[in-house]
Amino acid sequence: MNTALPNTLRNGPDGRGRFGEFGGRFVAETLMPLILELEAAYEAAKADPSFQAELDYYLKHYVGRPSAMWHAERLSRELGGAKIYFKRDELNHTGAHKINNCLGQILLAKRMGKTRIIAETGAGQHGVATATVCALFGLPCTVYMGAVDVERQKPNVFRMKLLGAEVVPVSSGAATLKDAMNDAMRDWVANVRDTFYIIGTAAGPHPYPAMVRDFQCVIGEEAKAQMLEAEGRLPDVAVAAIGGGSNAIGLFHPFLDDKSVRLIGVEAAGKGLETSEHAASLSKGRPGVLHGNRTYLLQDDDGQILEAHSISAGLDYPGIGPEHSWLHEIGRVEYVAATDKEALDAFQLCTRTEGIIPALEPSHALAHVSKIAPQMGKDEIILMNLCGRGDKDIFAVAKHLGVEL
């Protein structure tokens, strides 16, 4: 099933780090030699069976992989259509898919002899995952986080500090994920010799989009095998939420050549696509260059980057990974959007029917599932990536529901 087709969609990026017109390496010269060094180190690691074996060891014994695939029967019944399965990456150690990538990158950092780790974080899930692997391997860790996100994700900030990380609140711009990424890049350019930058999403300069994707593909590969075992066939639809797009590319990529599987990415529509407060780069943006790659961006007529908005800090980003931009342009993946309100409804629906409190990020995916499932037949299958758990979000949700904690 994993045989590459002659016309496979899984060969990207090209030698310049591009997926079609997207991707590339748009960084200052100071960083360029590091990016090239990283690419060479990653290629060597990929070709080294002992690297994959080491990663597999940690994924199994530390993260708890493979994550379960759960038939959400009550939810399926309630929606009254397709049979819905959750790929439960919220069961991973640290509560989200982010750790899959952090482990891969920190093992690479160790191979490269780097002694200091930096990261950016939005919701704090990637920051927590990075702080966790740094604690595990005894490396100092600095996490850049928008000051607004520090405020709305207090539990994760405290977690990171407990894990020994320094959390630097970033107050430039809108003080969210985009600005945290700017400051992480600035740190990196000032500490080029010893520092490894663990980017959390499938964006940034090449080789990050490909590397993060590769480390997240474990999601789709496991789900594919689990689905074949449970149902003897592939799902009809696979759905995932998209901020930068790492959990989605991890789920989608192993299915790209399976033409029968409809792939749907769900962006954050915030207060509505008709407003200016959303994070839907593909639905409402246009191509440009930010954070080292050419991709769809929310920007004004002058090419200034616009602030994104989402109830979910993890989706609050005005760009998207370049491979998604390409998959959008060639039409292999459909990209839709769900509003804050729809995500909140889905959050409660999942909690009530399945006893699983999802993060607000996958709640966006679930919001779309609840739109399409009723229109599908009972013998049709939806696979959704439940990429994070919602414990971190209960304060934000309570606030939106008018509940005082």
Next chain:
Amino acid sequence: MSRIATVFAALKAEGRAALIPFVEAYDPSRETSLTLLHGMAANGADIIEIGMPFTDPMADGPTIQAAGRRGLLAGATLRGTLGLVEEFRRENNHTPLVLMGYLNPILSYGVAAFCADAARLGVDGLIVVDLPTEEADLLLPDASKNGLDVIRLVAPTTSDARLPLVLAGSSGFVYYVSITGITGTRTASAADLARDIPRIRAATDLPIAVGFGVRTPEQAAVVAQHADGAIVASALIETLVRENVDAVLRDVKALAEGVHGARQAA
């Protein structure tokens, strides 16, 4: 000969280095920028860099970040910055102007249209921070078609083996980012420059200007002993914020004296 080449040839004949001060467009108003451009030219600036404000200036420190935000708040756009150049050129046809900034506003304007308009309105060179040599084919053909110099950044991390690649297609001068870091933070020492500049000289005949962390007349003089130009940005913006336009011009004059007297003093 281009304005940039003319200036460096004249300075070389006089045995002097260039002072290259920086103005962030529209910081905090269009009028301030225009006054600064004329005032700098009158107070010893040999070439002037104009910063094109961008929301996400990844290579800049807090000072230039804030300057860019003020510029954007004052209504700066790429079109507006070109308009500033056009107005400056009505009274000054000799001081070279180099636009420095990030790629996205240029992409949004359209690379071909931008290069044509910039050249027509009096821009001499471009420094695009997030366009390394690996991606430069996006800009080089249109820039060279319109006679715009594409000024390349060289960093301490740029290896000798990589230098020829980085310098391929560059013209005007070479911008040596003398520290690993963002603008306006650390300063390279005389020993650093004595080690680094000859390495670049061996790879190019172009003049070499040094930026990032050059703040005082003394530091600018040290740079001028090793390189062909000193670029000063954050320190001047700080003066503008703390004091006023006149104080910036006072500093430019002192910097110019430091740079221009350096080699005689050495």
